[in-house]
Amino acid sequence: MKYSASVGALFAAATGQLVAAQQAQGPQLVSGTLRIYGDDAYPVPYRKHQPVDVPRVRYPGFKPSTTILKKGSIRSEGSKVLPCDILMERDVAVKLRDGITMYTDVFRPVDNKTAVPGLIAWGPYGKQVGGQHLDDVPGRSGVPKAAVSDLQKFEAPDPAYWVCQGYAILNPDSRGSYWSEGNQTSYGRQMAEDGYDYVEWAAKQAWSNGKLAFSGNSYLAISQWFIAAEAPPHLAAIAPWEGFMDGYREASRRGGSAIPGFGEEISQTYAGKNYLQDQVRSQLDEGGKGLMTPYWDEQRARVEKIKIPAYIVASYTSPIHAHGSFEGFRRISTPKEHKWLRAHNSGEWPDYYDPAHVEDLRKFFDHYLKNIDNGWEKTPRVRYAVLDPGGKDTVDRVDVDWPVASVQNKKLYLKDDKTLSETNPPSATNVSYTIDSKAAGSVELVYKVPTDTELVGYSKVRLHVEAVGSNDMELTVAISKRDAQNKPIGEFLPFGTIAAAGLLRVSHRALDPARSTELEPYLLHTKEELLEPGKIYAVDIALWPIALRFRAGEHIVLSIAATSIGGVSTRGMFGTAKIKVPTEGETYMPGEQVKTVTLGGMDAIPAWVEAQAVKAPASRNKGTHVIHFGGQYDSYVIMPLKA
Ligand SMILES: *[C@@H]1O[C@H](CO)[C@@H](O)[C@H](O)[C@H]1NC(C)=O
Numbered sequence: 001m002k003y004s005a006s007v008g009a010l011f012a013a014a015t016g017q018l019v020a021a022q023q024a025q026g027p028q029l030v031s032g033t034l035r036i037y038g039d040d041a042y043p044v045p046y047r048k049h050q051p052v053d054v055p056r057v058r059y060p061g062f063k064p065s066t067t068i069l070k071k072g073s074i075r076s077e078g079s080k081v082l083p084c085d086i087l088m089e090r091d092v093a094v095k096l097r098d099g100i101t102m103y104t105d106v107f108r109p110v111d112n113k114t115a116v117p118g119l120i121a122w123g124p125y126g127k128q129v130g131g132q133h134l135d136d137v138p139g140r141s142g143v144p145k146a147a148v149s150d151l152q153k154f155e156a157p158d159p160a161y162w163v164c165q166g167y168a169i170l171n172p173d174s175r176g177s178y179w180s181e182g183n184q185t186s187y188g189r190q191m192a193e194d195g196y197d198y199v200e201w202a203a204k205q206a207w208s209n210g211k212l213a214f215s216g217n218s219y220l221a222i223s224q225w226f227i228a229a230e231a232p233p234h235l236a237a238i239a240p241w242e243g244f245m246d247g248y249r250e251a252s253r254r255g256g257s258a259i260p261g262f263g264e265e266i267s268q269t270y271a272g273k274n275y276l277q278d279q280v281r282s283q284l285d286e287g288g289k290g291l292m293t294p295y296w297d298e299q300r301a302r303v304e305k306i307k308i309p310a311y312i313v314a315s316y317t318s319p320i321h322a323h324g325s326f327e328g329f330r331r332i333s334t335p336k337e338h339k340w341l342r343a344h345n346s347g348e349w350p351d352y353y354d355p356a357h358v359e360d361l362r363k364f365f366d367h368y369l370k371n372i373d374n375g376w377e378k379t380p381r382v383r384y385a386v387l388d389p390g391g392k393d394t395v396d397r398v399d400v401d402w403p404v405a406s407v408q409n410k411k412l413y414l415k416d417d418k419t420l421s422e423t424n425p426p427s428a429t430n431v432s433y434t435i436d437s438k439a440a441g442s443v444e445l446v447y448k449v450p451t452d453t454e455l456v457g458y459s460k461v462r463l464h465v466e467a468v469g470s471n472d473m474e475l476t477v478a479i480s481k482r483d484a485q486n487k488p489i490g491e492f493l494p495f496g497t498i499a500a501a502g503l504l505r506v507s508h509r510a511l512d513p514a515r516s517t518e519l520e521p522y523l524l525h526t527k528e529e530l531l532e533p534g535k536i537y538a539v540d541i542a543l544w545p546i547a548l549r550f551r552a553g554e555h556i557v558l559s560i561a562a563t564s565i566g567g568v569s570t571r572g573m574f575g576t577a578k579i580k581v582p583t584e585g586e587t588y589m590p591g592e593q594v595k596t597v598t599l600g601g602m603d604a605i606p607a608w609v610e611a612q613a614v615k616a617p618a619s620r621n622k623g624t625h626v627i628h629f630g631g632q633y634d635s636y637v638i639m640p641l642k643a
């Protein structure tokens, strides 16, 4: 097997041992157990973890040390220059309640005359470099290289900014990731308890002022919902920047269909010495029906238990995070006067590192972690963007709550000339599409908007559907915008499609009557009801929230399509970029000749690691999808519109 000699040498130097044993390992799909609420040994699948010396996971080695990173030094050419001296403690051991030791890096002010608050970036992505990096993403997703120092974890706060503002930055490798002991697990109780123990450990450190918070986006935001719900006493605030809160409904099995491509791609960026709890395999439920289980039930964060101040950031276009970010804001029990929501119009990375947003976040943290009277509490409760493809987006429109109250629900019914109509056509008819070899097919209906309007909030699509040639259907419905000539306008942006979308596997159509509302049907996922030939079924499909402007003459488009399951890749974009880091000293003066090691690249992935990947599931779409409407079949979309 080809392993980069430089990484191998680094290991030998750092630990006195090569991880030869790991190189010899083969594929292992095993069953194990997991702590979930109410069951200390719930059965779940595991896979052998990807070894930490595989180049793409970019591990610079285990190296407990304390270093002063000098003001004016850099981590890599072109990255942000450190504006002050920073004390870095690397690979500090933290013992968890079950005896497992995890390792963390701590960045803090060198001058420690005053105790400081700490910001925690919780996740398994690798506390240094890691398997995911902005350089892997085309155009760094709009984050300039000089905007960050490269000391930050992926999707995490930059020590070069925060330490110089009087904060400690805490970067743990969570349980089972990289050199941390134990098995890497997915969200839920185990992570909540680990996070609790870590917060309380941090609060006891000599440098700590006893106030801790979390910051970061995506995984580093999702983890906040779970850990804050465990209520560690020294956790003073959270700031989840785009993170789902329900692993089943919002990510792994949205609408009931398993779409494992993204989950597998992320799993392939993880590394550790033991086992990885196989979340993707659980999601597939191979041979099963993919129904709700106690495991999946606790992959929904118990956000109602969160009572601490929160600054929550959302977008409408993230296909994984959009719903959960808003839902977190709505469902946490934090008093209204201590929680804030900002829904932006760009992407999670550029929004998180935008200097204006960093300053905004500092104001929030200064207020709650340093007791600084800086007027933060006067920040509007809700600020949201209105997307206007083809026009100019509005950003930071102020409101008092989400969803906003100043809307009126409008129903538009399916009509036989592929339009949407304000009245239900009197006689029953249908449209249909056949499923092609790629299991795709779709139909579109349009509505010419008579006056300027905005769709702001949650929409629902009610359809009467029939499958000809299959006992199930997997549907994706969406509302988007077309111009006055009914041509697409900017529907695809770098940060996702501008559309409000909803998914449903029709056999999972049963609703929870207690939680469903007119605009937000809530699926139970407790039984599979396959479709009988010749029968027509009424289904309600919840669309994720959006704020989208339509000008008079432009078109609202309702599309109904067969869900495309997509493939599974073991070689996504993450891990591709080669990142050079200094072998000694962590940073160096610009121009200084230092020894470096280059981490990354897609060569030398052990074949057995790829062999452990799941296969894409078969689509349940075949034959013809018939959508009935008119007469007794009131098929429609209902949308909250703002004049
Ligand atoms: C990790 O998982 C494996 C496989 O289920 C199990 O044998 C082992 O005991 C687990 N280790 C820990 C520390 O939980």
Ligand SMILES: *[C@@H]1O[C@H](CO)[C@@H](O)[C@H](O)[C@H]1NC(C)=O
Binding pocket: 112, 113, 114, 115, 206, 207, 208
């Ligand atoms: C400052 O550092 C010294 C030496 O590590 C330690 O003894 C002391 O408690 C620290 N003080 C604060 C406020 O962090």
Ligand SMILES: *[C@@H]1O[C@H](CO)[C@@H](O)[C@H](O)[C@H]1NC(C)=O
Binding pocket: 429, 430, 431, 466, 626
């Ligand atoms: C769909 O509509 C067409 C035209 O009205 C009708 O002939 C056909 O029977 C309908 N199909 C179904 C499956 O109801």
